[in-house]
Amino acid sequence: MLKNRLIPNVIVNNGNVVQSKQFKHTNVVSNAITAVDFFNSWAVDEIIVLDVSRHTDYRNNFHRIIEGLSKRCFIPLTVGGWIKNLDEIKKFLAEGADKICINTQAVINPEFIKDSSNMFGSQCIIVSIDVKKNLNDKYEVFIDRGRKNTNVDPVEWAVKAQDYGAGEILLTSIDRDGTKLGYDLELIRMISEKISIPVIAFGGVGKWQDLVDGIKIGKADAVSAANIFHYTEHSTFNAKEYMVKAGLNVRMPKFYKLPTPRKPKYNEIF
Amino acid sequence: MIVIIDYDMGNTRSIYNAFTLLEKEVVISDDPKIISDSEAIILPGVGAFSDGMNNLRKKGLINILNEEVIDKKKPYLGICLGLEFLAERSYEGGTYQGLGWIKGEIIKIESKNSSIKVPHIGWDDTKIVKNDVLFNEIEDPIYYYLHSYYLKLDPRENNILTSICNYGGVEIISSIHKNNIFATQFHPEKSQETGLKLLKNFLETIS
Numbered sequence: 001m002l003k004n005r006l007i008p009n010v011i012v013n014n015g016n017v018v019q020s021k022q023f024k025h026t027n028v029v030s031n032a033i034t035a036v037d038f039f040n041s042w043a044v045d046e047i048i049v050l051d052v053s054r055h056t057d058y059r060n061n062f063h064r065i066i067e068g069l070s071k072r073c074f075i076p077l078t079v080g081g082w083i084k085n086l087d088e089i090k091k092f093l094a095e096g097a098d099k100i101c102i103n104t105q106a107v108i109n110p111e112f113i114k115d116s117s118n119m120f121g122s123q124c125i126i127v128s129i130d131v132k133k134n135l136n137d138k139y140e141v142f143i144d145r146g147r148k149n150t151n152v153d154p155v156e157w158a159v160k161a162q163d164y165g166a167g168e169i170l171l172t173s174i175d176r177d178g179t180k181l182g183y184d185l186e187l188i189r190m191i192s193e194k195i196s197i198p199v200i201a202f203g204g205v206g207k208w209q210d211l212v213d214g215i216k217i218g219k220a221d222a223v224s225a226a227n228i229f230h231y232t233e234h235s236t237f238n239a240k241e242y243m244v245k246a247g248l249n250v251r252m253p254k255f256y257k258l259p260t261p262r263k264p265k266y267n268e269i270f
Numbered sequence: 271m272i273v274i275i276d277y278d279m280g281n282t283r284s285i286y287n288a289f290t291l292l293e294k295e296v297v298i299s300d301d302p303k304i305i306s307d308s309e310a311i312i313l314p315g316v317g318a319f320s321d322g323m324n325n326l327r328k329k330g331l332i333n334i335l336n337e338e339v340i341d342k343k344k345p346y347l348g349i350c351l352g353l354e355f356l357a358e359r360s361y362e363g364g365t366y367q368g369l370g371w372i373k374g375e376i377i378k379i380e381s382k383n384s385s386i387k388v389p390h391i392g393w394d395d396t397k398i399v400k401n402d403v404l405f406n407e408i409e410d411p412i413y414y415y416l417h418s419y420y421l422k423l424d425p426r427e428n429n430i431l432t433s434i435c436n437y438g439g440v441e442i443i444s445s446i447h448k449n450n451i452f453a454t455q456f457h458p459e460k461s462q463e464t465g466l467k468l469l470k471n472f473l474e475t476i477s
Contacts (some may be wrong), residue, residue, distance in 0.1 A: 002437060003393040003412070045393055045414075071287050076414060076460045096283040098316075098416075098460060121317040123389040123416045167389050198387050221387065251393045251412050253462050 003251045004215050005045040005222035006239060008229050009202060010035050012081075014053045015061045019227045021178030023130075023146035025052060029230045036069045039229070042236040043253055047073060048101065048170070048200075048224060051081030052145055063095060070096020080128055080170075089116055093124075101170055103128040104143040107150055107157070110164050117165030126200070127166040129154055131187055132174040139187060146174050158191045166197060170224070173203040178227060180206025188218030200224050208242035215248055272476070273308035275335075276300045277325040279351065280314030281459070288459040292470050302334050310476045311335070311344055314459075315351025319360040319376060319419065322351050323368065332369070339451065340371065345476045347469075348453035350417060353446070356453055362419050372448060373424035379417075379440055386438030389418040394435050396444045396456065402432040404445065404452055406471045411464055413444070413456035420455060421446075 011020050016028040017035045029035070032049065039047055049069065051062045059082075066079055079092045080101025089100050100120070106113050106127050117125045130142045131154045141152040158169055171191055173184035183201050192199045198221035201214040205225035214223040229235045243250045272294060274282050282298045289296040289312075296312075297304060305311065313335075315322055326332050338344045348356060357368040360376035368376070379388045396411040405411060415435065421443045423431065433444040435456075445454045452472060458465035 001395060002390070005392050070283060071290075074288060074291070074460060074462050074466060076416070076457075077284075093281060094283060096281075096287060098281055098284060098457075118318065119321070121418075123391060123418060124316055168391060196387055197389070198391050222392070253412075253464070 001249055003045070004243070004248050005200075006043070006211065006236065006243065006250065007046045007048055007200060007222055007224040008035075008039050008044050008236065009224045009226040010039075010047060010049045011226055012049060012051050012053070012062060012065065014055060014058045015065065017230075018052075019178060019230070020052070023174050023177055032065045033068055035230070036073055039236060043240040043251070044075065044236045045222075045251060046076040046078060048078040048080065050079075050101065053081075054145075063091065066092060066097060067095040078126060080126070086116060086119060089120060093120065099124050099126055099167075101126045101128045103130065104145075106161065106166075107141065107143045107152070110160060113161060113164035113166055117167065122165045122167040125166055126168040126170050127158075127161040128170040128172065129157060129161070129191075130172045130174050131184075142174060154187065155190055155194050158195050162195045162197050168198045168200060169195065170200045170202060171220075176204025179204055180228075182206060182210040183214045183218055183220075183223075185213060185218040188214060188220050192219035192221070198222060202226075208239050209246075211239060211243060212246040212248060216246075271295045271297060271308055272310040272312060272473075273305050274298045274312045274314060275305070275326075275331060277322065277329055277331060279317045279322045279325055280349075281316055282314055284457075285312060285314050285349065285459045288466060288469055289473075292466065292473060294473055300329050300331060302330075305331075305334050305338060309345070310472075311338060311346045312349070313346065313352035313355065314349045315355070316416065317351065319351065319354055319362040319368075320364060320366045323355065323366055326355070335369065343450045345472075346451045346453075347472050348451070349459070350455060350457060353421060353453035353455050354419060356446075356451065357421055360419065371451060372430065372446065373427045375422050376419045377422050378419055379437065379442070381438045381440050386440070390415050390437050390442070393461075394437065394456075396433050396435050398433045400432045402445070402447050403475055404432065404447065404454075404468050404471050406474075408464060408467055408471075413454075413458065413461045413465060415442075415456045417455060
């Protein structure tokens with residue numbers, strides 16, 4: 001039976017892994033190589049790495065980070081952040097990404113979803129949707145890393161993204177991001193029930209039960225979190241164990257005797 | 271040296287990384303000379319069937335593949351699209367001809383049970399239906415899948431079937447083995463140690 005997936009989200013700002021709180025980026029937690037090494041050797045099912053840097057100076061740096069990561073990441077690696085054209089998708093895939101996450105550009109030009117899923121297959125294209133509630137308690141889609149309100153309804157947008165060829169939706173609640181209050185289950189459920197492609201829930205996990213709720217109540221196919229994994233020891237393994245005990249169908253990996261990847265020094269990559 | 275066929279479609283880098291970890295010399299290439307000198311051929315692939323076949327054709331790779339794999343019986347490992355290409359035809363976005371090395375067709379995943387989502391994305395239980403060298407010492411295989419189409423095998427080829435995956439009532443062919451040809455629908459290069467172990471098993475068949 002298809003497993004529910006646990007996916008750490010690594011938020012990279014100016015080359016460093018940071019914490020995100022309602023899309024404001026604070027403390028540097030570690031570097032991306034260390035974070036992914038850590039996740040890869042544990043029980044996670046995929047890894048998402050998002051570049052949230054506003055300075056374009058760091059873009060080349062980010063490409064090199066992805067290239068470095070992919071050498072030691074033997075689970076699916078999704079890359080996102082400021083991707084605007086097919087050439088850049090091609091570049092990330094050549095650097096070892098398996099899936100691509102698009103957001104702002106997809107809203108500006110939905111044809112981009114079509115073009116990219118035609119070229120790389122829809123299974124390769126994740127449309128990321130950032131959602132915030134307005135003062136009237138209505139959900140709206142934001143772009144430009146939470147800076148710009150599009151006034152678009154997220155359910156309508158998710159359906160449209162699916163029709164244009166998205167393979168998955170990464171659904172983020174900006175209000176919940178970094179708050180530890182748990183997922184916005186109402187939002188996740190609304191969208192999960194409306195579309196037929198997988199939904200990855202993100203934003204707000206403060207305890208392992210939140211992951212379980214995201215799947216059981218929110219009907220998400222996969223659950224993602226960021227901050228919680230950085231500060232809890234054996235975090236992903238414990239999360240998985242908790243999910244198993246809660247009766248979820250998740251993967252407990254087996255480890256065979258194989259060579260271990262040589263750990264390059266961080267500065268070898270730059 | 272083994273070669274990963276470069277036809278601008280696959281996640282060649284991921285597979286390169288996996289074989290490098292297993293300490294095997296590997297190159298990504300579309301050069302006929304290199305392909306002909308290699309010990310084994312890996313054909314990965316993500317993307318649309320028709321684009322993939324077109325690229326193989328444009329690069330003049332189909333003749334070389336036929337020569338090396340069918341005539342010279344060089345070991346072949348197809349992954350995802352690399353499995354789908356083996357069929358006679360695919361119905362992805364039209365009707366397109368495949369390599370025709372095995373009897374079967376590529377069709378869309380569709381279930382009477384509307385609760386299944388397409389693409390089939392994620393880790394899924396894989397049932398070994400025939401002892402095969404690829405699954406040596408692998409217990410409880412769970413692999414990573416990423417596809418919307420799958421192989422419908424002609425019953426005359428049932429003996430090449432090595433594993434399957436039941437996805438909401440649809441029986442997906444997970445792997446096949448016919449003579450020197452191995453292929454998986456799932457992605458061993460992205461299935462953590464269970465996948466790396468399978469690639470290692472493949473390498474053992476050629477050493």
